[in-house]
Amino acid sequence: MVFLKRQLPLLICFVIGTVTALQYYVPTNFSAEMSEGLSNWYIIVSMFAALLGFVSVGMVHTKKIQRQEPGWAYSTLVILGFLAMVIVGFVSGGKETTPDGRPSSYGWLYNCTLVPLQATMFAILGFYVASAAFRSFRAKSFDAGVLLATAVIVLLGNVPFTNQVWAGWLGIHDVAGVKIEMTDIVSWLIGTPNAAARRGVTFGVALGAIATSLKIIFGIERAYLGGGD
Amino acid sequence: MIRAVAIVLLTAAAASAQGLEGFEVFDRPGDAGGTVIAAWKGVPGGDAGVEYVVSVAPAAGGEWAEVARFASTLHRKVEAPAVFGYAESNERENYCPVDGLLPAKGAPGLAKGHSLETRVRVEAFRGGVRVALSEGSASARPNWWAPQKANVLVFALLFGAGTFWLIARARRNPDVFVRRIPGLDAMEEAIGRATEMGRPIVYLNGLNGMDSISTIASVSILGQVSRRVASYDSQVLVPCYDPVVLSVSQEVLREGYTAAGRPDKFREHDAWFITQEQFSYVAAVDGLMLRERPAACFYMGYYYAESLLLAETGGSTGAIQIAGTDSVTQLPFFIATCDYTLIGEELYAASAYLSREPLQLGSLRSQDFGKIVIVAVLVLGGLVAMTGAVWFKHLFTVAS
Known part of the structure; x- marks a missing residue:
């Protein structure tokens, strides 16, 4: 039992992890086909896990309805929506359009209910960006002041009108004989200090990912098997 | 009469065409098979205004088939550092990959990824007159090692070895x-x-x-x-x-x-x-x-x-x-x-x-050491770049 629960997964992880890492250095077709095969296996296993997901959704919401827990009406909607999509999907043969090119009932249900709802959620992001920016840009310290100044320059630099004011009206595009546009300043901010910080994070992430991969391949990190050791 | 003289002269010129300098045909290294490469250093007398014509034929005999025709300013070796490295002369020298040599599935007597021996001929023309001609043969085969990724492997091995050393140290001294x-x-x-x-x-x-x-x-x-x-x-x-x-x-x-x-x-x-x-x-x-x-x-x-x-x-x-x-x-x-x-x-x-856990903390330290090494390499790279040298950059490039 311990072998099946602990040692076998660790062994599989070691073998597959080592082989997949070495595959990067082996350019043969065999190597590429093996990598593709492993990816396909992951997809197949994921499909079985998807069944677990459906069962999980059903169990959680059915239990909520049975116990009449707070918000159980939402669970009813989830179950009804789930059943409606499945039934209509079967009736439409899983196709979004009919043979004559018109949307099927499944396509209509998807494109006229789910897509607009998701677009609405996405649209809220615009308001959240504004509120998050408001909180971040309050110049309470020197660092926050630098952030605010940089943000203002980048925001203004992306507005055509500001460029017009900068170059046309203020005439300050010529600094020490060098023609500098507002967009040049923005490009420098994004391409130099910003890119440097991003690359710093990327280096750290790469090292962390390699260290974590090594820990997983050699069985030092086992928490993903359940438990911390 | 003039036409006949011209034909005789052209034929004589063609007959006396020299070989391309440093001509070689070889299997492309570090690939899955199916490609051979013809490479050469130039044409006697310089390659200004020269056009190259590349043809292939089965080594066992058969008709030549033209596969590429290009000016000498194209197909420079500098475009394929994975094969030719970063030598300065690569900017002046030419090469031509010959792809698609794998036979149809089920070809008898050939392992997967291998091609039959193929002859490659490169002719150099200047003003319509053939001034050089070289021929060679090679067969394509899959390679089990991509040498252009050696630097990645070296870094991964060094970082891995460092991680395990630090883990072993942490096991001895958990504090x-x-x-x-x-x-x-x-x-x-x-x-x-x-x-x-x-x-x-x-x-x-x-x-x-x-x-x-x-x-x-x-x-x-x-x-x-x-x-x-x-x-x-x-x-x-x-x-x-x-x-x-x-x-x-x-x-x-x-x-x-x-x-x-x-x-x-x-x-x-x-x-x-x-x-x-x-x-x-x-x-x-x-x-x-x-x-x-x-x-x-x-x-x-x-x-x-x-x-x-x-x-x-x-x-x-x-x-x-x-x-x-x-x-x-x-x-x-x-x-x-x-x-x-x-x-x-x-x-x-x-x-x-x-x-x-000591074992986990050891790997954590390796990340920090890795960052120190990266910062040192960045500083060193910056200093080397200021001298105008590019070799240091190439140490960290996966050539394509």
Whole structure:
């Protein structure tokens, strides 16, 4: 039992992890086909896990309805929506359009209910960006002041009108004989200090990912098997 | 009469055509097979105004077939550093890859990826007159080693060896110094706060599957969090985006409660699947936050556009929010909205930091040493670049 629960997964992880890492250095077709095969296996296993997901959704919401827990009406909607999509999907043969090119009932249900709802959620992001920016840009310290100044320059630099004011009206595009546009300043901010910080994070992430991969391949990190050791 | 003389002269010129300098035909190194390369240094008398014509024929005999015709300014060796390296002369010398040599499936007597011996002929014409001609033959075969990736392998081996050395050291001397990570220290506080308030903790694993390192790191942190939650008799809710992550999370939660000596407190449905539609998932989690009013929200793993939607909603409920992601584009949103943010590699360090296991802490130190090495290389590279040398840059390039 311990072998099946602990040692076998660790062994599989070691073998597959080592082989997949070495595959990067082996350019043969065999190597590429093996990598593709492993990816396909992951997809197949994921499909079985998807069944677990459906069962999980059903169990959680059915239990909520049975116990009449707070918000159980939402669970009813989830179950009804789930059943409606499945039934209509079967009736439409899983196709979004009919043979004559018109949307099927499944396509209509998807494109006229789910897509607009998701677009609405996405649209809220615009308001959240504004509120998050408001909180971040309050110049309470020197660092926050630098952030605010940089943000203002980048925001203004992306507005055509500001460029017009900068170059046309203020005439300050010529600094020490060098023609500098507002967009040049923005490009420098994004391409130099910003890119440097991003690359710093990327280096750290790469090292962390390699260290974590090594820990997983050699069985030092086992928490993903359940438990911390 | 003039025409006849011209023909005689052209024929004589063709007959006396010299060979191309340094001509060679060879199998392309570091590929899956099917390609040979003809390479040469130039034409006697210089290649100004020269046009090359490349033809192939089976070595066993048969008609020549033209496969490429190009001016001498094209197909320079500098375009293929994976084959010819970075020599300065590559800017003046030419090559031509001959692809598609693999026979149809089932060709007798040939292993997969191997081609029959193929003759390659390169002719150089100047003003319509052939001035040089060379011929060679080679067969394509698959290679088991990509030499252009040797630098990556060397770095990986060095970093791996360093990691294992530091792990072995940490095993001998478990008292390893690790710098403080405030975001991880605050986790304990957040779990305690949830216990005091009698409210749950919402823990998200991100939107990637178990094939993502950040998700594995997130699940590892969940293991540590679940132990503390179990020992404090609090509750952690884990709405999942991916069914595989769901089953792993359930198992991790179960083990966490068991390790804390509270297996009876484990509720399987504290981790559940929601959907794999990005914004539907966000809507469900936001709704959960607004209904449950969690005391703490943990966002670990990889996120996309939904990061701000989740963190802003969590913030509006008054929860302590701790995020950890290696998604560089989403980091600013988490920093703006969360109380603590684990930046980049701190996410990977979290499991080791929380568990305080010597083996894990050793790997944590290797990350820090790796960063020191990278900074040193950056400084050295900057100094070398200032001298105008480019060889140092090539040490860190995977040639194509």
